[in-house]
Amino acid sequence: MDGKRVLLIVGGGIAAYKVLDLVRRLRERGVSVRTVLTQAGAQFVTPLSLASLSGNPVHTDLFSLTDEAQMGHIELSRSADLVVVAPATADLLAKAANGLANDLASTLLLATDKRVLMVPAMNVRMWQHPATQRNVAQLQRDGILFVGPDDGAMACGEFGPGRMSEVLDIVVAIDAAFRMQARAQQQQAPGILAGKRVIITSGPTYEPIDPVRYIANRSSGKQGHAIAEAAARAGADVLLVCGPVAIPDPVGVTCVHVESAREMLGAVEAGLPADIYIGAAAVADWRVGTAVVEKLKKGASGPPSLGLVENPDILATISTHQKRPVLVVGFAAETQTVVEHAQAKLKKKKCDLIIANDVSAQSGVMGGDENTVHLVSKSGVDHWPRMAKTAVAQRLVEHLAKLLKEGA
Numbered sequence: 001m002d003g004k005r006v007l008l009i010v011g012g013g014i015a016a017y018k019v020l021d022l023v024r025r026l027r028e029r030g031v032s033v034r035t036v037l038t039q040a041g042a043q044f045v046t047p048l049s050l051a052s053l054s055g056n057p058v059h060t061d062l063f064s065l066t067d068e069a070q071m072g073h074i075e076l077s078r079s080a081d082l083v084v085v086a087p088a089t090a091d092l093l094a095k096a097a098n099g100l101a102n103d104l105a106s107t108l109l110l111a112t113d114k115r116v117l118m119v120p121a122m123n124v125r126m127w128q129h130p131a132t133q134r135n136v137a138q139l140q141r142d143g144i145l146f147v148g149p150d151d152g153a154m155a156c157g158e159f160g161p162g163r164m165s166e167v168l169d170i171v172v173a174i175d176a177a178f179r180m181q182a183r184a185q186q187q188q189a190p191g192i193l194a195g196k197r198v199i200i201t202s203g204p205t206y207e208p209i210d211p212v213r214y215i216a217n218r219s220s221g222k223q224g225h226a227i228a229e230a231a232a233r234a235g236a237d238v239l240l241v242c243g244p245v246a247i248p249d250p251v252g253v254t255c256v257h258v259e260s261a262r263e264m265l266g267a268v269e270a271g272l273p274a275d276i277y278i279g280a281a282a283v284a285d286w287r288v289g290t291a292v293v294e295k296l297k298k299g300a301s302g303p304p305s306l307g308l309v310e311n312p313d314i315l316a317t318i319s320t321h322q323k324r325p326v327l328v329v330g331f332a333a334e335t336q337t338v339v340e341h342a343q344a345k346l347k348k349k350k351c352d353l354i355i356a357n358d359v360s361a362q363s364g365v366m367g368g369d370e371n372t373v374h375l376v377s378k379s380g381v382d383h384w385p386r387m388a389k390t391a392v393a394q395r396l397v398e399h400l401a402k403l404l405k406e407g408a
């Protein structure tokens with residue numbers, strides 16, 4: 001909440017006294033508070049107490065020459081991050097629901113382009129009256145937020161819904177409104193990879209030995225899938241070519257499921273052109289030379305010879321492809337001298353960047369949720385600390401977006 005700005009409209013009701021504590025609580029949390037006091041509100045709290053607690057002048061009059069000269073009412077309605085009405089009386093709800101603008105509070109509610117949080121407080125019969133309920137329903141349709149009212153004993157001696165929410169509950173609702181705004185802003189902002197196409201491989205490959213057996217490895221797909229999801233969140237058009245994994249397809253990504261290295265290469269090539277290629281899959285280097293159609297049998301001649309042959313290298317193929325993406329990124333899964341081996345792979349496979357990671361059994365990287373990576377490029381080595389694979393993915397996407405922007 002620190003650094004946020006609230007415009008607090010104080011309506012006329014006995015619950016107005018709680019608003020003084022609300023101002024104090026908000027300021028404790030670093031929120032700057034401007035207040036508007038309605039004529040009715042001024043019957044319950046004084047401008048002096050509001051000004052003293054908020055540290056800002058109190059606005060009361062739509063036609064005040066001094067106020068308008070200092071800060072016009074339109075600017076006042078828009079200079080906040082959130083407008084809070086507490087207590088929101090039946091009268092204020094009715095005015096807001098019907099778009100009336102005959103005093104400062106109602107004019108601000110009509111002029112604002114910010115979210116509004118209503119904190120109703122009134123007599124139980126007034127709250128339950130069909131007219132008030134109609135107004136509340138209309139305001140909710142208009143996107144106005146509400147907290148309360150609570151049930152309980154009221155100052156007028158009646159019981160039921162109508163009590164203004166407790167101050168700390170209002171603080172929680174204000175915090176939730178800020179979070180909602182932040183999420184909406186994030187979704188609206190064009191992503192750092194908007195308009196870019198990214199192809200990512202993930203998971204292991206299965207190389208058949210016979211119809212029931214295959215050569216595979218321990219890759220879970222967690223790292224590659226996390227990168228695909230982060231790239232999609234950044235606005236990219238993402239093609240994920242994934243080997244057999246037990247985790248779900250990431251959200252917002254086109255997935256092509258393959259088994260062997262040759263199928264993976266085919267799907268990647270079919271997906272070109274792209275701006276970025278990221279080879280996070282643990283592709284088998286070898287496959288069985290001759291495909292065996294029938295299940296191999298145990299025989300007197302001992303274990304069969306598999307006759308391994310080399311698989312195509314997808315990363316090296318894409319690096320030298322006619323439709324080479326601007327950025328070609330590989331991984332290096334090593335168990336010793338991690339960075340040195342990655343530097344050799346960078347040269348051999350002619351890619352722009354290699355993400356080196358230690359996949360020895362004790363690192364827990366293959367199949368685990370965390371990774372320690374080293375970014376190896378022509379310009380040097382950048383060592384990242386151990387972090388969640390999702391955090392590696394997010395940071396990598398930001399790094400690649402920056403490289404693309406700089407012209408890679």
Ligand code: PMT
Pocket residue numbers: 201203218219220221222223224261279280281282283284285311312313314315316329330331332333334345357359365366367368389
């Ligand atoms: O899937 P997780 O459990 O989350 O684990 C993640 C990971 C450890 C698998 C991942 O971070 C990783 O390191 N992926 C690359 C694994 C690998 O095959 O590394 P490599 O050093 O053998 O290959 C180097 C690069 O060449 C890789 O980008 C690989 O995709 C690519 N390659 C390898 C062989 C081949 N035939 N074709 C390729 O494209």
